[in-house]
Amino acid sequence: MTHATRISADHHAVIVTSNAGFVTDWMLRYFGPWWHATSTTDADQAERTVRADIDPETAEMLTRSVLDAPHEKAEYARAPMVHTRTPEGAVRAAQPDQQLAYEARPDGTVRIVGADEVAVALAAARLARESVRGQLLTDGWVILHASAVTRGNGAVLLTLGNKGAGKTTVALTLARQGLGLLANDRVFVRAAVDGTVSVLPWPSAAAVGLGLLNALGLYDEVRARFMAGDRLHPTQDQRVTDALLAGKRTPQWENGRELKLQFFPDQLATMLQLTLTTRGPAERFLFPQITPNAEPELLDDKRMLREEDFFTAASEDRYPDVFGLLPDNGGAGLRTAFGMLTGLPRTAFRLSHDAAANTDFLKALTAEE
Template sequence: MNAVRITTADGQSVVVVSTTDTVPNWSARYLGGWWTAEPTTEIHGPAVSADLGKAELRDLAAAVERGSPQTMEYAGTDLHVVRDGTTVTAVQDDRALAYRWNADQRILRIVGTDGTTLAAAAARLAREVLRSRLLADGWAILHASAITTDNGSTILTLGDKGAGKTTTALTLARAGWKLLANDRVFARVDDDGVVRVLPWPSAAAFGFGLLDALGLFEVVRTHLVSGERMHPTQHQKVTDALLAGHREPLWTASGKELKPQLWPDQLTSWLSMPLATEGHATGILYPRITAFGEPRLTDSSRGVQDADFFDATTEDRYPDVFHLLPTPGDHTFLRTHLDALPHQGLAMNHDPTANASILKEAASRLSA
């Protein structure tokens, strides 16, 4: 048996266990850059158990068929779900994966026929278990990027889609700050009134345009040409484009951009961006990107908005099938503390060098 315990800086943990080392190794690499991942022989507390097994997969699929299942979309395919008290059993339409969650034992069982698919599912659902525990403990999730100094002073970046949250985080991470998050972050007000922040681990997905603008396209391409591999869920069209040196954005028929995806550890080993495991918010940036005009500091009255909070109602790809998540909490207390933090608006253009200068000035003011 192979197992790894994943632990957040706040002390919440989950064990990922399997008869193969591929599953825990994947979780350690996927989650361990921002959370702690340590081998363990003690399997107590919530656990995700994942193994290959055609016979068990057939048995779980048969149990679902006997139970008058409810069907919903999950990860782009139909998922058939039956509930029996505190037990949830589910099977995906292509029969590649089956799940059984026992809420009393706090064990999520996953069975599949493909090692990569199985390992990715185990890591994702281990994160969901920890997400549920953090939310139950009073944390909230913000749509925000975050960078920190060595002493933990953290600058959050909030804004609507396309405002420049990821651009801000990656630019400052390239300039010497630590990267805590490029898309989502956990936040909570502690007893002393400090807004603590924790990372949301994930593969790092950056559009071709941003990768090129930051001068990172050739860095990534060089590693790929040398035989190193990016995140396995990256679309083959993206890999082919990188190898060929094509920088134009790629899109699906539905209009979704296909993006290069890096493992979290590759942010550091490839792109020289150190990761942070926690911090305390000292300020908020509100950027906006325009095609023209010099980057500059601006006034901003935007403030923290309802859309800045992420919860189960905004998750469209992985709904809370297993009822892991608690009832959404009231964000008024956190929102009030966030709005009280020093904040700075700024306008950026498509010149990464000019943006870096104004971003460093803004972040230095807020982290002082």
């Protein structure tokens, strides 16, 4: 039996099919909250398809064909990958450590085979997102490294900053106060003919530190659900899982990098009780900084939008375009979107580690007139 899920964003789509309902159900919960994902019986509704099957024998055969041919090495989704191109123009790839093999054909279809249903589902979600991403980039959308929330009027507040500046803190604090959560790490943006800039979410697992979860008053509910069997995203580091099992509320670190809980997109609604939104026009930039023992306050900071805040094929660090799913221009709309976004109002401010003070400050800062 073949199962199928159709995933679409801004009139672009991909269909994921599988011999395992587990895989297509995964697509529903991963994409459904932010992109439109629905079960379908017609696998011909989209120009692009991802076929993701549990098939260990074919995975082994494809892996061997890659290893036996001249091949290149890459890191894809933080795991080693080998890949080669066939005389017919198809890209074959394998991640032997994960027992996964791939074949991307020139017509835009991708095949994934593997032995483990979770590994296959993870790979299918990544490649389905890359397929839609390629279509969006071709259509003038570009990717901005920002978190985003929507106000009651639908307008989008974009939060930018370097790693650790507080993008997630701002987004989750405001979402806890009733604003819609549109994205926690990346967004698609595109200049519209009316002079506005439209914003779409980038579906992904949401990373939230234990300390922030506790400060926002969400820790007890999440741990209770976890202990009752509601599992988080499998990319979560086992040390974070162990800390949650032990009831630890403090941040977990490794070499200066915080290890965080990883939530499925649908769990932001079911476990964190947040409202997820799917689109809106950009209204304002927020540029936070966090100083642990300081009072929240406005800053006279000159930080502006920079071209480095955008993701391009050249700067992508997690998902290099091994399968040729992205356009050669890397996002033709970057310069137009950049020009319009630089004209948006901006507000720079300092937050502290006092969640209540941060909440009061951000509520006043973003109150609608």
